[in-house]
Amino acid sequence: MRQRTALPYLFLGPALVVLVILAAVPTIYAVNISLQNRTLSAPDADYVWFANYLRLFSDDRFLNALWVSLKWELLTVSATMVVGIGLALAMFEAANARWRAILCLLFIIPVLLPRVCAAFVWKFSFHPLYGATTWPVRALTGETPDLLATPWGAMLAVAFVDVWQWGLFFAVIILKLLESLPPQPIEAARIDRAKGWEIHSFITLPMLKLPLISLVLVKAIESLRSFDLVYVMTRGGPGISTETLDMYAYSQGFIEAGNISYASSMAVIMMVLTVVMFTTIWKRVQK
């Protein structure tokens, strides 16, 4: 009997050890650093306890980064889901098996590109003088639109690249989910002369509610790690209009100041917010 109860721990043991090493150690280290006044330029540091956290809430740049991160989350998650669901439904309704296979292959390619590469390619594509994306405007009007030079233009341009990578990938996943649904309810609805949008609004998408919510959560977590995209395309600019929390933390820790304790306190805040937010959402969904 004792052996039977110990068996799960035997199987879980190695995985838990790896998890502790990979996740818990850096997390504890980050929390510890965030309670000090450590900078890269000084070898010694003292404990200042919650001074860094208190300082954060009077730091306009941090508050701006919080707001930018919130906008970024809402924009990229909702746009990714809209694009993913829209394309999946279009393929489900209009494409035969062969075309679906071809399109799925094409739609997976963007997400396979490293984010830094995607960011460089699109940054060049948005260039007002040489970019392919801006070429039609140049050719038709003679104007040279500089999307990355305006706060909203820059935000939308970076979000576009994010959605280009993840929206298309999600379309493939959602298509496979649609294909896995039992055909009887859909056939019954068609016999009752339900229209396409009615079938999906009232039957297929409600049936996929849980997997779709899982995708929303996955994308929301992924969107929090937008550093590489923002860093390459805008460096947080113009000004601080696209400076997300991770971008600001990196700037404080390494680019500008070497304030690694202050940067760690931001990282800890991000972690706590993420855990609380996602746990709450997940529990509500499961009710």
Add this chain to the structure above:
Amino acid sequence: MKRTFASASILAVLFSTAAWAEPICNNDLRILAQPRDGLTLLEEYVDEFEELSGAGFEIDYLNENDRRAKSQADASTVGSYDVYYVDEANLPLFASSGWIVPLDGYYPSEYDYEDFDAGMRTVASYEGKQWFAPIQGGGDLLVWRTDLLEAAGIAPPTTWEEYTAAVAALHDPSKGIYGVALRGQRGSGANVWRWLPLFAANGGKWVDESGAFAFNSEAAVKATEEYLALFKYSAPGTQTGSFDESTGAFRSGKVALIIESAPLGAMSKDPSQSQVVDVVAFAPPPTPLPGSGYAHGFAIASKANPDDAEKACAGLFVAWSTSKEQEARRLAKGQPGELTRKSTYESPEYVATFGENLSVAMAATGAKTEVLFWQDPRWQELGNAWGILLEELITGSRTDVKGALNELDTFAKSL
């Protein structure tokens, strides 16, 4: 014939160098650097250094921001690198923190430190001591399209007023020509770098004699307004771009005049990088602008080299890797952006490769080159904060120049 002579000269100098040197290194050196063509070339000669010193070397590369971050983290903690690649922006921090040691006493005199460009030597100094041997750097050059100026009957500008007038006159977007290319991207080494000469030309100072912040002045307002006014004529894409974007626009033939860091000179004469090779000319920046001196180079790490023997070994590497012989190899390989010595600019090989006009301009611009940024460990933080405000002014997110400077002043006092 020329190549044979150059090779023979290199070999002769190398043998003579090897003749006096005793192997002084016991372990291979670890170097942290950022990617440079000249350093890739240097790695081909690791055997030569091994013969000279008794040990080899290994270079780890990271791009600029990551290199700065990694070297700060390494130097302040474990100290695993023998030689750091430092630059003008982080020299005060590295020197004042004791992470590197002055070259004096460890840089063999045979390698002729005084031959480095005067402007770069100035940048490599901090509190009266020399801290690194330059790999790259310089001041500024005025570069212009001779065909456009001649067609418009405009003489090459020698003053700031003539320069701005020429920029306005030659700006013709309908023909795909822009008057100038500036840097708008935020950063102490980006938009702030190009703003610094105007600030200095207007009499601006970062701190006064007592060490108090003095930049929030009429000079800063005037410099900023002049910089913003000139942006009306700057090529599209430069509002959020830096050196690559502005010089790229010039080298692709879209820009009439530009004042940029000196490496642009040789880059614009290189057919593989420039479409304006035959229609470009150079001069020092127009009066009263000083050149914004910058330099990157190798410095001796203190933590990884605890005793004099190890410091001397690292010093030998610093001297050998930036020597006249290595520079001759870079010139022969067509790596124009990484030439740092006066003897190179004045050499027949340089004149044959880049023309006499650039040779003369390079030699002359050193006299106008100054350290314009605040040589203080807090510079990166202050410079980057100003870079953000300046980018907002350039892109129109804010319009109040004095308000931005007041904000910077408040921030500076919190440092």
